[in-house]
Amino acid sequence: MADLLSRVATGRDRDAFAVLFRHFGPRLKSYMLRRGADAETAEELVQEVMLAVWAKADRYVPARGSVAAWIFTIARNRAIDRLRRQPPVRFADIDDHDGAADEPDGEARLMEGEMEMRVRGALDALPDGQRRIMGLAFLDGLTQAEIAARLALPLGTVKSRMRLAYRKLRASLAEYMEDSR
Incomplete structure (x- = not known):
């Protein structure tokens, strides 16, 4: 992988970049999905990460770690940046909520399940x-x-x-x- 990244850094080799993209693209998407991104956001982040790889390939230092570690560090930082750009989520104070839940609570569901089991028996x-x-x-x-x-x-x-x-x-x-x- 280091030789592919080197070819991208020195000669802007599109074929080498395509190989890197095919290899890391699905892994990056999976990584983003595991971090809580929806599918569309994960795709966007993969694009951003791979553009950064293209633009910063000459900054990779093999002595600091593997190509994968370098790319996933970029991915982690992009995910953090995306979170920072999102507006904060506002939560309602629990004291402000008066309505009864539409769905039965866990105990009620457990009782229903037990009742159904007994009736079936x-x-x-x-x-x-x-x-x-x-x-x-x-x-x-x-x-x-x-x-x-x-x-x-x-x-x-x-x-x-x-x-x-x-x-x-x-x-x-x-x-x-x-x-x-």
């Missing part, structure tokens, strides 16, 4: 006929008469299986419902 424990009827009623939104027609069962059978399923679900989930209050 209770549904899975139902006999197949009851589970199927409950699925048609609540997942597909069918009425008892529609379920009876779809499954070719008497309406009374659908009603009694639903009533039994409700009792079993209530019994399975009663302990959980008392704990969550």
Whole structure:
């Protein structure tokens, strides 16, 4: 790499610079993305760094470090310069915020996940006929008469299986419902 940079410094060798660009361009972009730049800003910074490499190639001193270290030092400095040019981010005082969060907090999400897991477990424990009827009623939104027609069962059978399923679900989930209050 040092010989390529030397060719850029002494003879403004475009082919040598193209090789350097192909080698360091993706690495520089990745570096900028890891430092928090968005994709567009990272691309701009890569361009700025490589222009600086082109313009300052004669200032590279091999005794001070590798070509990569020199180029990434330029990249770090350009990233810092970009941050300094950006306007400061204003944060609202937490005391000024009155609104309730739109999304549930972590504890509420955890409770919802636990509830869903328990309900699924209770549904899975139902006999197949009851589970199927409950699925048609609540997942597909069918009425008892529609379920009876779809499954070719008497309406009374659908009603009694639903009533039994409700009792079993209530019994399975009663302990959980008392704990969550």
